[in-house]
Amino acid sequence: MxxxxxxxxxxxxVQHHPRRRYCHVSCAHRDRQARSHRRRVSATTPGAAAAAPGLA
Ligand SMILES: [Zn+2]
Structure with missing residues (x-):
């Protein structure tokens, strides 16, 4: 689980695929949008983007 x-x-x-991180594609979509938004917000603070997890 x-x-x-x-x-x-x-x-x-249940994680059918080892790289699957969301219960539904809508969650993946939402998270991607949230991440891109955060990246845009933290673009002015060097190091913040590098410290963001899960970008790889
Ligand atoms: Zn979900």
Whole structure:
């Protein structure tokens, strides 16, 4: 079992694929948008983007 990494989502799901991180594609979409938004916000602070996890 694995917990969905989607923002505001705390659904536990069976991880059929080792790289799967979300219970649903909508969660992946939301998280991607949140990440890009955060990156835009933290673009003025050097090092913040490098410290952001899960970008690889
Ligand atoms: Zn989810």
């Amino acid at each position: 694995r917990r969905c990494e989607g923002p505001g989502c705390c659904v536990f799901f």
